[in-house]
Each structure stands twice: as C-alpha cells, then as structure tokens.
Amino acid sequence: MKATKARDAVVAGAQGLALTLLALIGSVTVFVLAVVSIALITVGVGVFTTPHALALVRAHTGRRRLLAARWSGVRIPANHRPFPRDLRSGITGQVERCALMLKDPATWRDMRWLLADMTGGAIVAILPPAMILDGIFGFVLLAGVWQPIVEADGTYWYSFVPVDSRGTAGQAALLGVAWLILAFHVNPYLVRTHFRLAGTLLTPNREEELEQRIGRLTETRHDALDSSAAELRRIERDLHDGAQARLVAMGMNLGTVEALIETDPAKAKELISKARESSAEALTELRDLVRGIHPPVLAERGLGDAVKALALRLPVAAEVGVDLAGRAEAPVESAAYFAVSESLTNAVKHSGADRVWVDIAHTDGSLRIAVTDNGKGGAAVGAGSGLRGIERRLGTFDGVLAVSSPAGGPTMVTMEIPCVLF
Amino acid sequence: MRVVLAEDLFLLRDGLVRLLEAFGFEILAAVETGPELTKALAELEPDVAVVDVRLPPSHTDEGLQCALAARRARPGLPVLVLSQHVEQLYARELLADGNGGVGYLLKDRVFDAEQFVDAVRRVAAGGTAMDPQVISQLLSRRSKDTPMAGLTPRELEVMELVAQGRSNAAIATQLVVTERAVAKHTSNIFGKLDLPVSDDDNRRVLAVLAYLDHGRTAGD
Numbered sequence: 001m002k003a004t005k006a007r008d009a010v011v012a013g014a015q016g017l018a019l020t021l022l023a024l025i026g027s028v029t030v031f032v033l034a035v036v037s038i039a040l041i042t043v044g045v046g047v048f049t050t051p052h053a054l055a056l057v058r059a060h061t062g063r064r065r066l067l068a069a070r071w072s073g074v075r076i077p078a079n080h081r082p083f084p085r086d087l088r089s090g091i092t093g094q095v096e097r098c099a100l101m102l103k104d105p106a107t108w109r110d111m112r113w114l115l116a117d118m119t120g121g122a123i124v125a126i127l128p129p130a131m132i133l134d135g136i137f138g139f140v141l142l143a144g145v146w147q148p149i150v151e152a153d154g155t156y157w158y159s160f161v162p163v164d165s166r167g168t169a170g171q172a173a174l175l176g177v178a179w180l181i182l183a184f185h186v187n188p189y190l191v192r193t194h195f196r197l198a199g200t201l202l203t204p205n206r207e208e209e210l211e212q213r214i215g216r217l218t219e220t221r222h223d224a225l226d227s228s229a230a231e232l233r234r235i236e237r238d239l240h241d242g243a244q245a246r247l248v249a250m251g252m253n254l255g256t257v258e259a260l261i262e263t264d265p266a267k268a269k270e271l272i273s274k275a276r277e278s279s280a281e282a283l284t285e286l287r288d289l290v291r292g293i294h295p296p297v298l299a300e301r302g303l304g305d306a307v308k309a310l311a312l313r314l315p316v317a318a319e320v321g322v323d324l325a326g327r328a329e330a331p332v333e334s335a336a337y338f339a340v341s342e343s344l345t346n347a348v349k350h351s352g353a354d355r356v357w358v359d360i361a362h363t364d365g366s367l368r369i370a371v372t373d374n375g376k377g378g379a380a381v382g383a384g385s386g387l388r389g390i391e392r393r394l395g396t397f398d399g400v401l402a403v404s405s406p407a408g409g410p411t412m413v414t415m416e417i418p419c420v421l422f
Numbered sequence: 423m424r425v426v427l428a429e430d431l432f433l434l435r436d437g438l439v440r441l442l443e444a445f446g447f448e449i450l451a452a453v454e455t456g457p458e459l460t461k462a463l464a465e466l467e468p469d470v471a472v473v474d475v476r477l478p479p480s481h482t483d484e485g486l487q488c489a490l491a492a493r494r495a496r497p498g499l500p501v502l503v504l505s506q507h508v509e510q511l512y513a514r515e516l517l518a519d520g521n522g523g524v525g526y527l528l529k530d531r532v533f534d535a536e537q538f539v540d541a542v543r544r545v546a547a548g549g550t551a552m553d554p555q556v557i558s559q560l561l562s563r564r565s566k567d568t569p570m571a572g573l574t575p576r577e578l579e580v581m582e583l584v585a586q587g588r589s590n591a592a593i594a595t596q597l598v599v600t601e602r603a604v605a606k607h608t609s610n611i612f613g614k615l616d617l618p619v620s621d622d623d624n625r626r627v628l629a630v631l632a633y634l635d636h637g638r639t640a641g642d
Contacts (some may be wrong), residue, residue: 276533283530287507296507300476300483305511312510313559 005184009132012187015071016128019194022064023122030060031114038102047098054101057110061202064117068195072188076199079212080106105208113201124194131183134159138176142169216395224396227389231293238289246282250275298337302327303367306337307358314344316354323361326421332397336360336367336417339390339401343371343413346386351375351411367399367417377409387413423546426468427452428459428485429504430478434529438472441532445539456484463492463499470546474529475505475512486512497521502545504529508553510560517550522626525551525587541587550587550626557585572614580607584626 030053037053040046058080068074081104087093101107141149141158146169149156156163158172159179204212253275260268290296298306304322311318327333340358347356353375360369381387381403390413391401399417425447429435432454439452451462456477463471471492477485489501502525503516516524525545531553532538541551573581583593590608594601608626 280530280533291507296476297509297511301511309509309511 009128009184009187012191013129013132013183015067015191016125016187016194019067019125019191020122020129022060023117023125026060027114027118027121030057031111031118034111034114041098047095051094051097051101054107054110057107057114061110061113064195064198065202068198072192072195074192074195074199076195076202079204080104081212081215105204109202109204113198116201117198121194121197124190124197128183128187128190131179131187135176135178135180135183138173138179141176142173146172220392220395220398223392227392235289235293238285242285242289243282246278246285250278250282253278294334295337298333303333303336304360306333307340307360310337310341310344311356311358314348314356316348316356318344318356318358321357321359321361323359324421325362328362328367328417328419328421332367332417332419335393335397335399336369336415339393339415340369340371342386342390343415346379346413347371347373347375347411350379351377351409353409353411362419362421365418365420367415367419369415371413371415373409373411375409375411376407377405377411378407379403379405379411379413390415423543424448424450424466424469425542426450426459426462426466426471427473428454428456428462428471428477428488429474430454430476431474434474438532441535442472442539442542445535447542455479456488459485459488460492463488464495470500470502470542472502472504472542475503483512486515490515493519493521493524498523498548500545500548501525502527502542502551504532508555510556513552513556522550523548526556527551527553528555540592544587544589549589552586554582554586557582560585573611577607577611577614580604581611584608584611587626 034050034053034057037046037049041050062078065076065078068076081100083097083100087096138158141156141163146156146163146166150164159175161168161172161175163169163172253271257268257271257275260271295306295309297309301309302324304320304324307322308320311320328336340360344356344358347353351373353373356371356373358369358371360367362368379387381391381401387401387403394401394415394417397417397419399415402414403411404414405411423446425442427435427438427442427449429438429452435452435454439449442449450466450468451458453459453462454477456479459471459473459477462468471489473485473489475483475486477488486503489503493499493501497519498521500523501516503512504527505512506529508526508528513526516526523545525541527538527541531541544551579597580593583596588596590601590604594604597604
C-alpha cells in the first residue's frame with residue numbers, strides 16, 4: 001500500500017517534469033510560431049504557414065489531452081470544428097482552411113491555454129519533481145555538502161533554513177523529510193490539477209457548447225431525413241418492380257385462365273400453377289422487404305433476440321451476449337439493430353473472420369454494443385465504408401461509433417447510444 | 423380430429439376453418455387473441471392447436487408464448503405454429519423440450535392444402551413439421567467442425583426431409599428410392615450424429631435438434 005503510494009509519488013514527479021518541459025519548451029515554441037504566423041497573414045505569407053502552425057498547436061493540445069486521460073483519467077474532449085468535406089484544393093483551399101481555422105473558437109481556446117500552460121501550468125507541473133528533488137537535496141546537504149557551500153559564500157538558504165553549521169544542516173534534512181512526505185501525499189493531485197487547469201481552459205463554455213450542439217443536431221437531422229427519403233425510394237422501387245409486378249402478372253394469368261378454362265383445361269391448369277408460383281414469390285419479396293424495414297423478430301422480441309436471430313443466419317459462428325433489462329424505444333432499437341447487422345455483414349464480407357462476438361448491454365444510461373471478429377482487420381471509418389453509414393445512423397440518436405481494427409486484426413466495432421430502457 | 427385455431431386476421435382464420443373442415447377436422451374453437459387461446463387450450467383439450475405467432479393484444483409473439491406455456495402445462499400437446507416469417511430462434515424454442523408434436527410453418531404453406539393438412543396430422547400424431555425455409559437456412563451454413571459435416575450428400579438430402587418431419591415412406595416417394603434405402607440412410611445418420619437408440623419418432627426430433635444446434639451459436 002505504502003510502496004504503491006511512494007511509487008505513485010515518484011511517477012507523478014517524473015510526469016510533472018515531463019509536463020514542465022512540454023509547457024516551457026513545447027507550449028512556448030508552438031505559441032510563438034502561431035503568433036508569428038498569424039501576424040504574417042498581413043503580408044500574405046501567413047495564410048500559407050498558419051494552417052500548419054495551427055495544426056502543430058492542435059497536435060500539441062491533442063498530446064496533452066491524451067496524457068490527461070492516460071496519466072490522471074481527466075477527459076478533455078477535443079472539439080475543433082471539422083472541415084467541410086468539399087474543401088477546395090490549391091491556393092483557394094489553403095486560404096479557406098486558414099480562415100476556417102481562425103474562425104473556430106477552439107483555436108482561440110488553444111492559444112489561451114498555451115499562455116496559461118507556459119505560466120501557471122508549468123508552475124503546477126514543476127512542484128512534484130521539485131519537492132522530491134529538494135527533499136533529497138536536504139539529505140545531500142546533511143551528508144556534508146553544506147561545508148564547501150558555506151565556505152564558498154557564507155550561508156546557504158535551503159528553502160527557509162539558513163544552513164551554516166551541522167545543526168542547521170540537520171534542520172535542512174528534517175525539512176527535506178517534510179518535503180518528501182508532502183510530495184508523497186500531494187504529487188498525484190498536483191499532476192491532476194495541472195490537467196484540470198488545461199481542461200477548464202480547453203473545454204468550451206456553455207454558449208459555445210450549445211452552438212456546437214445545434215450544429216451537430218442540424219447535421220444529424222439532415223442525415224436522418226436524407227436516409228429516410230432514400231429508404232422510402234428504395235421501398236417504393238422494390239414494391240413497384242417486385243410484388244406489385246408479380247400481382248399484375250397473376251391477375252393477367254387468372255384472366256387468361258377464365259377465358260381458357262372451358263376450351264383448354266390443361267393450359268388453364270398450367271396457368272393456375274404459374275399464378276400460384278407468382279403469389280409465393282410475391283410473398284417472399286414482401287417478406288424480405290419487411291425484414292429490411294423492420295425485422296419481425298425485432299418487433300416481437302426486441303433487440304436481444306433479434307440480434308440472436310440475425311446471428312443464426314450468419315455463415316460464420318457467432319456468439320451473442322445480451323444484458324438488457326428492458327426494451328429501448330422502437331427507433332433506437334431499430335437503429336441499433338441495423339448498425340449491428342451492417343457491422344456483421346462487414347465482418348463476414350471483408351474481414352475473412354470465422355468467428356464473431358456480439359455483446360449488448362445497457363450501462364450508465366447508454367446502450368453499448370461491441371461487435372468483434374477474429375478477421376484480418378484494417379477497417380476504417382470514412383474510407384467509403386459502410387461504417388460511415390452506421391455512424392450517421394447512430395448520430396441521429398447522439399450515438400457514437402468507434403472502430404479498432406489494426407492491420408492483422410482483430411476488428412472491434414463499438415457503439416454507444418444514450419437511451420433509457422422500458 | 424379436434425382442433426383449436428388461433429389467427430387474428432379474419433380472412434385467414436375463416437379460410438383455415440374451411441380448409442380444415444373440408445379435410446374432416448373438427449374445429450373446437452377459432453379464436454383471435456392470446457388470452458382466448460390460452461383459455462381454449464386449457465378447457466377444450468384439443469388433439470392439435472394451430473396457432474399464429476403474432477396475436478393481439480400485444481401483437482408480438484404472443485401466440486408462440488401461449489403455445490409454449492400450454493405445452494409446459496400439458497407436455498406433448500401438439501402445436502403447429504404458423505407465421506408470416508420463420509426464424510430458427512423460434513424453431514429452437516418449440517423443439518427445446520424434445521417432446522415432439524410440434525410444427526413451425528410459413529403461412530404460405532397452406533397454399534398446398536394437402537401438404538399442409540399432412541403436416542397438421544403429423545404434428546397431431548406426435549411428429550414434427552419444420553418449414554423447409556428453416557431447414558435450408560441451416561443447410562446453407564454448414565461448418566466443417568460439426569458432426570453434420572460427416573454426412574454424405576445423399577444423407578444430407580434425407581436429413582433435410584427428416585428435419586422437416588417427413589416419414590420414411592414420404593421421403594422414399596420424394597427421392598424416388600425404396601423405403602428400405604431411406605431406413606438405411608436414417609440409421610446411418612442417427613449413428614453419425616451419435617443419437618441414442620430409442621423409439622424412432624423421438625430420434626427424429628432429436629436429429630432435428632442436433633441439426634438446429636450444429637451451429638451452436640447465439641449463446642443464451
């Protein structure tokens with residue numbers, strides 16, 4: 001227990017040292033670069049250098065976000081505005097990119113934080129290593145180092161203890177012990193405080209947050225409308241070309257039967273059997289269509305059993321774990337079902353996996369689903385993949401998608417949709 | 423033979439009543455909701471129940487649930503479930519108690535009246551009647567490390583028909599072979615699937631169960 005605490009204090013000391021260096025060297029450098037670059041916009045050159053300088057700033061803040069999560073469990077969300085997909089290339093594109101970056105409030109939050117980081121942030125970060133080193137130095141003084149120092153310039157002030165004799169050197173060592181004890185207790189907190197400070201400055205305020213949320217809602221509403229319109233078109237086309245056409249053919253056949261039944265019973269019988277085939281095919285098509293709109297098992301049993309039924313139809317072995325205490329609202333269930341369905345289809349089609357695992361649970365007010373396969377990996381969101389479609393589907397419900405798919409596999413697709421169960 | 427029928431769509435219910443009556447069945451009750459079905463099954467003691475999966479008032483799988491509950495109360499109660507769609511999940515649940523006397527068919531199967539009536543009779547007699555669609559789904563996802571993989575193509579063909587619930591005689595007619603040949607195939611299949619020697623009908627149900635389980639997935 002004590003040993004781990006001591007180790008934590010030492011680790012925090014090392015982390016503090018690293019953070020101090022990052023703040024004093026990294027932050028200062030990128031801040032100066034960014035400011036100079038922005039200043040150069042007036043003479044034109046800045047337009048081309050600023051995006052790069054700001055990208056450097058973003059990389060720097062991004063690193064700090066990562067360290068915050070990894071070292072202290074402090075989550076600082078990144079919230080830069082994404083670039084529009086139709087950004088032009090060449091010089092106009094560069095100018096646009098520069099303007100977009102400068103208009104993004106996140107850029108100015110980054111800059112504000114850089115200033116704070118190289119001052120307050122650095123001071124907080126240097127305390128943990130300073131306390132440890134100073135504590136150790138107390139003992140070094142006691143070990144005899146005080147003598148040459150005192151001989152050289154009279155009195156050496158160790159913190160607030162004037163060291164000029166063996167006695168005062170002892171006091172210095174005692175103070176060193178105090179420093180070490182203090183470091184022992186507060187070092188991890190100091191590191192966390194450093195990150196909290198960064199979090200406060202980097203997180204958007206309420207107004208900006210609302211503005212972002214409105215932007216996101218507008219986007220997801222557009223996505224939802226687009227995809228439901230496309231879905232309706234697909235259904236209309238399927239009905240028109242499929243079931244409807246077959247029913248027309250059936251009606252025609254039956255009409256011919258009516259005319260032939262007395263003159264050519266054999267031919268009439270043949271047509272009747274054709275009509276029956278058509279009706280069976282129309283039913284099959286309608287059934288497939290219904291499955292594509294809202295799978296019957298989903299309506300009857302809910303998400304868990306619908307995914308189990310889905311797994312039973314897969315050509316690869318699938319294990320499904322379900323931990324749900326109720327049912328989510330129908331649109332959420334449906335989105336989750338089709339997201340799982342698409343992930344499974346991807347896994348079967350592209351990953352070369354021979355096993356898949358699906359885990360569905362509801363925790364902390366969110367529906368969490370993980371689809372894992374033992375395939376060759378290499379899947380990515382965006383690269384024209386179905387994953388982007390899943391993301392949009394989930395986005396409508398404020399859901400998120402994360403894909404981990406290193407080359408060589410395995411691929412793990414995780415989804416989270418905030419919702420309540422009934 | 424005395425039948426209880428549950429179907430919420432009037433046209434289909436009416437059609438089923440006519441069809442079954444035309445083939446000499448006695449309709450004890452033709453109901454349209456889950457609670458009515460439960461009551462009829464408990465009170466009328468039919469020889470076989472023909473049940474739609476989706477019934478009011480919940481419009482979910484209420485018919486299936488009522489039928490399963492009735493079979494728990496009266497083990498072996500013959501139940502033929504009809505549905506607009508067929509799912510292995512539901513087929514497993516029906517077969518799970520291994521008692522036989524169950525069937526699960528697509529509603530369109532009533533188009534072929536004789537086959538449909540044959541299925542009702544098989545179920546009433548304690549056999550099984552599984553929709554070819556369920557069986558073909560299973561066939562299409564045969565994997566290498568299951569006992570099923572040891573079956574020859576001909577045995578698989580026979581297995582498919584056994585799984586649907588056909589008798590040896592019916593299988594022989596369909597495949598145009600002698601009944602003796604079919605019997606030989608089935609005993610080979612039971613051997614390969616490692617099914618214990620017991621009365622033949624029950625083994626057929628077990629074979630279907632083994633068939634349904636060979637994927638061994640969708641863990642509960």
